[in-house]
Amino acid sequence: MSITLYDFPAKRTEHSAWNPNVWKTRYSLAYKSLPYRTVLVEFPDLERTMERLGAAPTETKPDGSPKYTLPVIHDAATNAVVSDSVSIAQYLDETYPSPPLFPNGTHAFHASFNDIFPVRIEPMLQFLIPSIASVLNPRSEEYFRHTRKEMFGKDLTELYPAKGSERREIEWRRFEEGFGMLDKSMRKCDILIMGGNMPCFADFTVAGWLRSFRTVFGEASEEWEDIMQWHDGRWYRFMKALEKYENDAVQPIHARL
Structure with missing residues (x-):
């Protein structure tokens, strides 16, 4: 599996995969039949983990410092690290075009x-x-x-x-x-x-x-x-x-x- 998806854990198995934005990426990967592994990150560890990975922050905190969110993927096939569900979907369409997430004209x-x-x-x-x-x-x-x-x-x-x-x-x-x-x-x-x-x-x-x-x-x-x-x-x-x-x-x- 060349793609790693970063997600948050939950305390019970029935509540795994709870994040709505990560779900967008899960759907996108499954739609394109791209296998992936999931790495779980607790909230307090997110900033250090993403900085180490080289992920881009997606927001800014009130004090002006960078804020990291999930989903993030790392594609070992291209060594790309992509943050944010929309940017990930765009990357997937560019790298793995079929079937498209953004059909022509949309x-x-x-x-x-x-x-x-x-x-x-x-x-x-x-x-x-x-x-x-x-x-x-x-x-x-x-x-x-x-x-x-x-x-x-x-x-x-x-x-x-x-x-x-x-x-x-x-x-x-x-x-x-x-x-x-x-x-x-x-x-x-x-x-x-x-x-x-x-x-x-x-x-x-x-x-x-x-x-x-x-x-x-x-x-x-x-x-x-x-x-x-x-x-x-x-x-x-x-x-x-x-x-x-x-x-x-x-x-x-x-x-x-």
């Missing part, structure tokens, strides 16, 4: 989609992010809670809408409406975003977020079952169509510092 569409979709699903974050903390190993959970408190200005317990509350009902409907905007832009007969039978990176972007939610909350959860009924079952059909590209069974190894 680059402008994807650029717009990558700008708009995160805004549409913003209500999802207050449900997903606090729940992610509970699936992490203790070191990562402590780090995650601390850094997210700095980011949001409140504890994750305050961010999460309590069950049975009016706020939860309102925010859950906003979450549904965010996906409803995408539903309205697709024909009723479409399963994939651009129609037809071949997925593109936009499909894997949506699926990555949904797959993360399913992993964290559980397939039998009330929340996931509700999502699968939204918009006449569109997202159930959508996830079933992409199920063959779900590959979270790769045996991971932990990064050694």
Whole structure:
């Protein structure tokens, strides 16, 4: 296997492969039938591991220092180290062109989609992010809670809408409406975003977020079952169509510092 994918671990096997952005890359690699190995990195070890690997930071911290995020891949065949799911998808198309993640004529569409979709699903974050903390190993959970408190200005317990509350009902409907905007832009007969039978990176972007939610909350959860009924079952059909590209069974190894 020439490609190494860096991901975060979880405390239980059923919660492995929980990160939505890493899921985009997992889908992309599986779609292109590219074998890979997974290296797991705890949150407190991420910066040192990525600096040692030579990965580029993807964001900037409030103090101006570089911030590293996952996914990151290292392709031993080319010695390329690529950060960020979109950049990774672009690299994969350049290096392993078939089948394409960005079909000809869709680059402008994807650029717009990558700008708009995160805004549409913003209500999802207050449900997903606090729940992610509970699936992490203790070191990562402590780090995650601390850094997210700095980011949001409140504890994750305050961010999460309590069950049975009016706020939860309102925010859950906003979450549904965010996906409803995408539903309205697709024909009723479409399963994939651009129609037809071949997925593109936009499909894997949506699926990555949904797959993360399913992993964290559980397939039998009330929340996931509700999502699968939204918009006449569109997202159930959508996830079933992409199920063959779900590959979270790769045996991971932990990064050694």
